[in-house]
Amino acid sequence: MDLEREFEQTVAADHRVEPRDWMPDGYRATLVRQIAQHAHSEIIGMQPEGNWISRAPSLRRKAILLAKVQDEAGHGLYLYAAAETLGADREELTEKLIAGRQKYSSIFNYPTLTYADVGVIGWLVDGAAICNQVPLCRTSYGPYARAMIRVCKEESFHQRQGYELLMTMMSGTEQQRALVQESVDRWWWPSLMMFGPPDAESSNTEQSMLWRIKRHTNDELRQRFVDMSVPQAAKLGVTLPDPHLVWNAERGHHDFGEIDWTEFWQVVKGAGPCNAQRVEHRRKAHEDGAWVREAATAYARKKEQAA
Amino acid sequence: MDNAYDGLTDAGEEKHWAFGTGFTAALAGVGRDIPAVDRDSLTAYCLMLGDDALVYSQRLAEWCSRAPELEEDVALANIALDLLGQARLLLSRAAEVEDAGRDEDALAYLRDERQFRNVRLVELDCGPGPGGDFGTTIARLLVFSTWRLAVFQRLVGSADPVLAAVAAKGVKELAYHRDHAAQWVLRLAGGTEYSRERIVAGLDKVWAFTEELFATHPIEAELDGVAVDPAAARAEFDQVIDTVLSAAGLERPRTTQVAALAGQAGRDGIHTEAMGYLLAELQHIARSMPGAVW
Amino acid sequence: MTRSSWPLYEVFVRGKRGLNHVHVGSLHAPDDEMALRNARDLYTRRNEGVSIWVVKAEAITASSPDEKDPFFAPSGDKVYRHPTFYAIPEDVPHL
Numbered sequence: 085m086d087l088e089r090e091f092e093q094t095v096a097a098d099h100r101v102e103p104r105d106w107m108p109d110g111y112r113a114t115l116v117r118q119i120a121q122h123a124h125s126e127i128i129g130m131q132p133e134g135n136w137i138s139r140a141p142s143l144r145r146k147a148i149l150l151a152k153v154q155d156e157a158g159h160g161l162y163l164y165a166a167a168e169t170l171g172a173d174r175e176e177l178t179e180k181l182i183a184g185r186q187k188y189s190s191i192f193n194y195p196t197l198t199y200a201d202v203g204v205i206g207w208l209v210d211g212a213a214i215c216n217q218v219p220l221c222r223t224s225y226g227p228y229a230r231a232m233i234r235v236c237k238e239e240s241f242h243q244r245q246g247y248e249l250l251m252t253m254m255s256g257t258e259q260q261r262a263l264v265q266e267s268v269d270r271w272w273w274p275s276l277m278m279f280g281p282p283d284a285e286s287s288n289t290e291q292s293m294l295w296r297i298k299r300h301t302n303d304e305l306r307q308r309f310v311d312m313s314v315p316q317a318a319k320l321g322v323t324l325p326d327p328h329l330v331w332n333a334e335r336g337h338h339d340f341g342e343i344d345w346t347e348f349w350q351v352v353k354g355a356g357p358c359n360a361q362r363v364e365h366r367r368k369a370h371e372d373g374a375w376v377r378e379a380a381t382a383y384a385r386k387k388e389q390a391a
Numbered sequence: 392m393d394n395a396y397d398g399l400t401d402a403g404e405e406k407h408w409a410f411g412t413g414f415t416a417a418l419a420g421v422g423r424d425i426p427a428v429d430r431d432s433l434t435a436y437c438l439m440l441g442d443d444a445l446v447y448s449q450r451l452a453e454w455c456s457r458a459p460e461l462e463e464d465v466a467l468a469n470i471a472l473d474l475l476g477q478a479r480l481l482l483s484r485a486a487e488v489e490d491a492g493r494d495e496d497a498l499a500y501l502r503d504e505r506q507f508r509n510v511r512l513v514e515l516d517c518g519p520g521p522g523g524d525f526g527t528t529i530a531r532l533l534v535f536s537t538w539r540l541a542v543f544q545r546l547v548g549s550a551d552p553v554l555a556a557v558a559a560k561g562v563k564e565l566a567y568h569r570d571h572a573a574q575w576v577l578r579l580a581g582g583t584e585y586s587r588e589r590i591v592a593g594l595d596k597v598w599a600f601t602e603e604l605f606a607t608h609p610i611e612a613e614l615d616g617v618a619v620d621p622a623a624a625r626a627e628f629d630q631v632i633d634t635v636l637s638a639a640g641l642e643r644p645r646t647t648q649v650a651a652l653a654g655q656a657g658r659d660g661i662h663t664e665a666m667g668y669l670l671a672e673l674q675h676i677a678r679s680m681p682g683a684v685w
Numbered sequence: 686m687t688r689s690s691w692p693l694y695e696v697f698v699r700g701k702r703g704l705n706h707v708h709v710g711s712l713h714a715p716d717d718e719m720a721l722r723n724a725r726d727l728y729t730r731r732n733e734g735v736s737i738w739v740v741k742a743e744a745i746t747a748s749s750p751d752e753k754d755p756f757f758a759p760s761g762d763k764v765y766r767h768p769t770f771y772a773i774p775e776d777v778p779h780l
Contacts, residue, residue: 142685154468165711256684373459379582380715462723
């Protein structure tokens with residue numbers, strides 16, 4: 085069948101697949117699932133940091149944090165739009181999220197307990213996201229790749245603001261330094277889990293690599309993140325909470341300890357500290373806003389009829 | 392080489408993701424001369440305008456992740472960021488005029504409720520908390536931005552070069568805020584029966600705090616040529632509000648005005664019960680960690 | 686309360702004088718006026734002086750890039766109701 089061959093050639097030649105091209109159903113379904121999950125992560129991801137906007141300890145930090153959380157709304161929006169080029173509908177995707185039928189990144193099911201968490205999320209969580217996302221700027225589906233270019237440009241500033249907050253806190257009082265270390269202790273392992281299960285157990289990786297939706301395996305990206313983070317931690321003056329973390333000259337990479345996959349699967353399956361709270365928050369915003377969305381639609385309809 | 396996309400993404404990247412971080416540059420080239428008026432009065436006046444923006448920004452930011460649609464979430468955050476930017480410039484100016492070693496953060500985080508000089512309108516819970524909803528929020532945005540724009544248009548001519556510059560920058564922002572509010576008033580009033588009820592109820596609630604906006608404070612009267620007498624902005628405010636309400640088919644609310652307390656209101660540090668909670672949230676980290684740097 | 690999804694709009698921005706409007710993305714809005722305002726908030730972050738076009742996605746007629754249209758069976762017209770999301774020029778720098 086030459087449509088399928090043409091699709092495969094496009095992907096193999098590293099060209100982009102565009103919305104009106106023929107594509108295999110599985111490719112479309114995989115993309116919708118992945119992009120939706122990504123969009124949901126941006127929107128749910130507004131909550132843990134949004135939790136601190138009202139309490140940000142300086143006006144400059146407040147402006148930075150509000151702008152950052154606002155960016156995340158924008159990222160979610162770009163990504164939902166990319167999913168919509170595949171025939172999905174934002175409203176439907178949101179309803180699936182609220183009904184628990186689509187997932188988002190488990191990292192956002194952890195609570196933010198101190199202001200240091202705002203910095204550590206910027207540094208580690210956004211850093212991990214960048215490792216995941218930069219290769220997606222070259223993913224085979226054009227609208228997704230283009231959305232990711234916009235997202236990545238902004239994310240790098242997110243990471244920088246986080247790191248800069250931590251540097252500032254480390255230069256402050258003893259109490260502040262302790263807050264940073266305590267926050268790193270809590271977020272390091274969940275950040276490593278952001279790359280997903282080990283390659284051996286990752287059911288979707290192989291086909292996604294073949295379709296060039298994914299460009300690197302979970303373990304490759306995780307390794308890259310660890311290698312990137314170690315010198316940053318040293319410069320910051322914090323200890324990463326892993327006694328097995330050591331440079332392996334032979335591999336040219338850092339070795340690191342075993343991830344607690346039991347915890348990972350618990351959180352994925354809904355037992356994380358904040359799963360219910362995050363989805364409930366999103367559900368409430370969506371449902372409380374229904375009358376406003378409906379009013380605007382009704383107004384537009386009346387205007388159209390009057391014209 | 393030169394394409395439209397570059398213009399969008401690369402130029403001024405720093406501002407692109409978090410405009411609002413480049414505050415020192417916001418008034419670049421503006422003279423810092425302090426006019427020959429009473430310093431305490433000028434400091435107090437800067438605090439009045441700055442506190443209005445700070446406290447209102449704090450309220451608007453509560454919508455973040457809670458707006459009726461993602462596009463509106465972004466829009467409300469933009470408005471909150473604009474106001475926070477105005478607040479920072481004005482509090483910094485207050486600190487500069489006061490010349491007592493305080494900065495914007497000391498003023499925002501370490502003053503007590505009685506020292507805040509914002510009008511009471513901005514401190515009310517108008518949603519997403521239990522005190523209101525999107526209708527109340529839009530009603531307040533209309534009233535506040537119409538009032539502040541009318542004041543700032545006059546403040547552009549202030550003898551204080553910083554106040555004049557803040558006003559010139561703020562006028563553009565406030566015109567957009569007012570437009571955003573007016574667009575929503577039209578849609579809520581002309582949308583569904585329910586949305587019309589909500590915007591009417593919202594206007595009723597916030598209208599009770601409008602008289603206070605136009606009461607000339609002794610400090611405003613004293614700082615002739617530097618401060619704007621808000622009473623002078625009343626006619627324009629009435630005209631704009633009437634235009635919007637009549638386009639929306641609404642009547643001007645007839646709510647009883649909330650009285651001052653022995654002649655004192657927000658500008659004198661006499662606030663509503665909502666204010667203490669707002670400040671507790673705003674200030675608690677900064678206050679609980681003395682000596683910390685952020 | 687019935688579900689009411691706002692229509693999808695495509696956004697085109699002239700980044701600087703002398704350049705074409707370029708497709709930058711999409712958004713949802715109840716009507717044209719709000720679409721324009723949302724576009725400003727989202728895609729230009731209030732960069733004064735740029736020009737924005739918005740158009741309902743359903744109003745765009747598109748050709749298929751590879752002229753294969755007649756051969757494939759559309760899996761429901763919804764799939765193609767968002768036909769654009771035009772390519773960004775090749776020289777946009779990646780990170």
